[in-house]
Amino acid sequence: MTRPQAFREPGLPEAVTIYEVGPRDGLQNEKVVVPTQDKVDFVRRLMAAGLRTIEVTSFVRPDWVPQLADAAEVLAQLDLDGATRMPVLVPNDRGLDRAVEAGVRWIAIFGSATEGLARANLNRTVDTQFDMFRPVVARARGLGLDVRAYVSMCFGDPWQGPVPIAQVVEAGKRLFDLGATQLSLGDTIGVATPAHVTELIGAFGEAGLGPDVLAMHLHDTYGQALSNAYAALRAGVTTFDSSAGGLGGCPFTPGATGNLATEDLVWMLEGLGIRTGVDLDLLVETSTWMAGLLGRPSESRVLRALTASAV
Amino acid sequence: MTRPQAFREPGLPEAVTIYEVGPRDGLQNEKVVVPTQDKVDFVRRLMAAGLRTIEVTSFVRPDWVPQLADAAEVLAQLDLDGATRMPVLVPNDRGLDRAVEAGVRWIAIFGSATEGLARANLNRTVDTQFDMFRPVVARARGLGLDVRAYVSMCFGDPWQGPVPIAQVVEAGKRLFDLGATQLSLGDTIGVATPAHVTELIGAFGEAGLGPDVLAMHLHDTYGQALSNAYAALRAGVTTFDSSAGGLGGCPFTPGATGNLATEDLVWMLEGLGIRTGVDLDLLVETSTWMAGLLGRPSESRVLRALTASAV
Numbered sequence: 001m002t003r004p005q006a007f008r009e010p011g012l013p014e015a016v017t018i019y020e021v022g023p024r025d026g027l028q029n030e031k032v033v034v035p036t037q038d039k040v041d042f043v044r045r046l047m048a049a050g051l052r053t054i055e056v057t058s059f060v061r062p063d064w065v066p067q068l069a070d071a072a073e074v075l076a077q078l079d080l081d082g083a084t085r086m087p088v089l090v091p092n093d094r095g096l097d098r099a100v101e102a103g104v105r106w107i108a109i110f111g112s113a114t115e116g117l118a119r120a121n122l123n124r125t126v127d128t129q130f131d132m133f134r135p136v137v138a139r140a141r142g143l144g145l146d147v148r149a150y151v152s153m154c155f156g157d158p159w160q161g162p163v164p165i166a167q168v169v170e171a172g173k174r175l176f177d178l179g180a181t182q183l184s185l186g187d188t189i190g191v192a193t194p195a196h197v198t199e200l201i202g203a204f205g206e207a208g209l210g211p212d213v214l215a216m217h218l219h220d221t222y223g224q225a226l227s228n229a230y231a232a233l234r235a236g237v238t239t240f241d242s243s244a245g246g247l248g249g250c251p252f253t254p255g256a257t258g259n260l261a262t263e264d265l266v267w268m269l270e271g272l273g274i275r276t277g278v279d280l281d282l283l284v285e286t287s288t289w290m291a292g293l294l295g296r297p298s299e300s301r302v303l304r305a306l307t308a309s310a311v
Numbered sequence: 312m313t314r315p316q317a318f319r320e321p322g323l324p325e326a327v328t329i330y331e332v333g334p335r336d337g338l339q340n341e342k343v344v345v346p347t348q349d350k351v352d353f354v355r356r357l358m359a360a361g362l363r364t365i366e367v368t369s370f371v372r373p374d375w376v377p378q379l380a381d382a383a384e385v386l387a388q389l390d391l392d393g394a395t396r397m398p399v400l401v402p403n404d405r406g407l408d409r410a411v412e413a414g415v416r417w418i419a420i421f422g423s424a425t426e427g428l429a430r431a432n433l434n435r436t437v438d439t440q441f442d443m444f445r446p447v448v449a450r451a452r453g454l455g456l457d458v459r460a461y462v463s464m465c466f467g468d469p470w471q472g473p474v475p476i477a478q479v480v481e482a483g484k485r486l487f488d489l490g491a492t493q494l495s496l497g498d499t500i501g502v503a504t505p506a507h508v509t510e511l512i513g514a515f516g517e518a519g520l521g522p523d524v525l526a527m528h529l530h531d532t533y534g535q536a537l538s539n540a541y542a543a544l545r546a547g548v549t550t551f552d553s554s555a556g557g558l559g560g561c562p563f564t565p566g567a568t569g570n571l572a573t574e575d576l577v578w579m580l581e582g583l584g585i586r587t588g589v590d591l592d593l594l595v596e597t598s599t600w601m602a603g604l605l606g607r608p609s610e611s612r613v614l615r616a617l618t619a620s621a622v
Contacts (some may be wrong), residue, residue: 004533005466005473007506155316163315190616193582194541195318222315223575223612224582227538230505254618257612264534271504271535301534301568305501308566 001281001304004271009234015275017053017239017276019184019215020046020262022290023074024055024089026247028067029258032294036070042290046244047084049282051262055108058089059098066182075102087148095256096136100143107140108148109180113171117152117161130174137178149180150217154200156191158252165203173207183214184241187228189252190221192233201235211236217258218242220299221250225260226268232301240265245287246299261300263287280306284292312592312617315582320545326586328364330495330526331357331573333601334385335366335400335620337558338571339378341465343605347381351388353601357467357555358395360593362573366419369400370409398459402433407447411454418451419459420444420491424482426497427470428463441485448489460491461528465511467502469563484518494525498539501532505542512546522547529553529571531610532561536571537579544583551576556598557610560601572611574598582591591617 023043027034034042043056056078062069071088080086080103087106090096099107111129112118118126133149140147151172157163172183185200201211216232218225218241229240246261265293266278284303298304338345345353354367367389368574373380382399391397391414398417410418422440423429429437444460451458461482468474483494496511512522527543529536529552540551557572575619577589595614601610609615 002467002500002502002505004502004535005507007504007510009506009509012506073451156313189313190315191315191582193315193579195319195320195583196316198320199318220612221616222578223537223572224315224579227535227541227579230538230541250616253616253619255614261534267533268504268535268538272506302533305532305561305564305567308564 003280006271008273009246012233012272013238013274016233016269018050018051018262018276018278019239019241020054020244021217021241021259022046022243022245022247022262024058024068025259026243028058028065029248029251030067033067034293036073038293039070039074042286043074043078044183045282045286045289049286050277050279052083052277053085053087055202056088058091059089059095060089072098072102081104087146088134090131090140090273092173093136093139096140102168102174104145106148108150108151108184109136110152110173111171111175112152113168113186114153114157114160114163116157130178133175134178135178141179143274147180148184148215149175149178150184150186151175152186152188154185154192155187155190155196155232158189165200169203169207170202172204173209176209176213179254181213182239183209185214186217186219187219187225189250190219190224190256192218192228193224194227195256197228197231201232211238215239215241219250220246220257220260221253223257226264229260229265230268244289245282245291245303247290257299261298261302263300267302314591315578317582317584319584323544323583324549324585326545327580329362329576329587329589330550330552331362331555331568332528332552333350333357333554333556333558333573335369335379335403336570337554339369339376339561340554340559341378341605344378345604347384349604350381353597354385354389354397356593356597356600360597361588361590363394363588364396364398367397368400369402370406371400371402383409383413386415389413391416397472398457401451403443403446404447404450407451415456417457417459418463419495420447420486421461421463422482422486423463424479425464425468425471425474440530441489444486445489448491452490459493459495459526460486460489460493461495461497462486463497463499465496465503466498466502466507467500469500476511479511480514480518484520485513487520487524492524493550494520495528496525498530498536500561501530501535501567503529503539504535505538508539508542509546512548522549526550526552530561531557531568531571532564537575540571540576541579555594556602556614558601568610572609572613574611576614578613
């Protein structure tokens with residue numbers, strides 16, 4: 001199968017971590033509710049394709065996110081103590097109870113840099129979200145769990161419009177200071193461009209949060225996700241969120257593309273001679289199977305090209 | 312309408328030239344044959360959207376490319392001496408006759424870096440293509456015409472596989488030495504990645520051809536076109552080929568994406584604070600209209616997102 005030629009760029013890392021969000025962020029934003037057994041198979045196939053960090057589900061309220069109502073059932077069938085890290089999104093104290101009960105060892109919380117999303121998603125202000133997260137993070141860390149904090153709307157927001165960098169850094173730093181071990185900077189509506197990414201990472205660095213504690217969570221709404229990933233790589237970031245096949249849409253722009261597709265990211269990284277551990281053929285097979293379950297074509301251009309040329 | 316925030320990156324140019332290839336490279340690779348009057352309107356709408364270099368058609372054999380059989384009729388309705396440059400692809404001496412007759416002032420020739428494409432497209436070897444182009448370029452330059460030379464298959468080739476950089480530089484340099492004024496480096500099958508782009512541009516520089524005489528012609532087959540454009544920008548290139556709405560497929564990978572969409576390129580450039588002169592709203596309207604004529608959705612993610620959020 002076609003592959004890019006590898007050319008190393010001085011200063012870029014030799015390996016990066018792909019944080020696969022397809023089973024959680026992806027499926028949460030798909031219309032079709034995937035059966036529990038297929039979700040478990042999905043995670044297992046992603047593992048077989050070489051992914052070693054997979055956000056598998058979320059303990060949000062089932063009436064809000066019916067797509068992930070079976071979180072406990074999914075987790076019961078997975079090896080949470082194995083070599084593959086399987087973080088679970090936890091919105092609050094009650095969610096943490098359920099996660100702990102299920103044997104989860106990595107959690108993620110979902111913070112916002114903007115008032116609009118804090119209100120829409122958490123029914124809180126940006127300020128009061130920290131009060132909600134503080135006991136969750138403290139207890140989780142006390143139990144020895146790893147805590148990732150998402151910072152969403154880092155580059156623009158459907159209510160506020162442009163989001164100043166200082167506002168993002170402040171929200172991120174406050175989340176980190178609660179005890180998070182990693183910040184995932186989310187371009188939730190996909191409006192970032194490369195120098196914006198570089199500036200934001202630089203500003204976090206000036207605030208004491210270097211690229212080693214940052215991850216980039218990029219959306220491809222305007223086709224910019226991969227050039228933004230490249231800019232972040234150059235700025236020292238080594239953890240990238242993506243979803244197999246580009247699963248998941250953008251809830252704020254119906255009809256638009258969602259998460260950066262893992263396949264497209266892996267392709268670029270292979271071209272840059274950067275190890276990911278991912279077997280692109282197995283991943284494409286998995287995403288093709290999932291697209292069949294969802295009844296819609298994958299948004300991944302790599303998947304489309306590889307499956308088209310195989311015909 | 313949504314726009315990216317602009318952040319300037321030190322070292323990047325303040326303005327770039329977009330070389331619009333939709334009417335030629337785009338329509339040539341679409342199944343539907345667009346009526347002559349719609350082609351003329353297409354070019355005029357692209358001009359109204361601010362594009363100042365538009366490759367409008369090609370004098371190839373009508374039995375080979377029926378999509379562009381009406382080249383002379385299209386040109387007869389356009390102002391070839393106006394402020395907008397309107398290059399025309401010319402395959403050979405007979406094509407140059409027809410172009411000169413039509414009043415064309417800028418021509419482009421289509422060379423290949425690989426034997427496979429030289430054979431498939433020109434029925435020549437890489438070596439003998441220069442013999443074919445030599446009199447065309449000499450006569451065109453003698454008549455005061457500007458000559459761009461495409462170098463296709465610069466990053467990979469469906470027959471040869473990986474294409475060594477030295478092979479591309481040699482073919483490009485020989486085309487340039489015939490008297491071309493610009494080389495457009497084509498990633499015809501879309502397999503380039505950023506450091507590969509940087510290396511190739513660097514190798515041309517070592518051969519005496521700096522980024523000022525280079526253009527990048529990127530395809531988005533594997534979703535990599537925009538990150539490659541960003542790498543080329545950083546390497547000093549200031550001319551980029553793209554097609555409105557991402558018109559045109561990839562003849563070697565049926566079902567895959569073709570040219571980089573002008574809208575997606577303009578979005579990134581606006582985010583980098585780089586002037587293009589393009590009015591994105593007018594361009595999206597134009598591409599949406601053309602997609603209607605072709606009866607297929609546009610591949611541009613910017614177009615999809617902007618038209619989705621406008622609903």
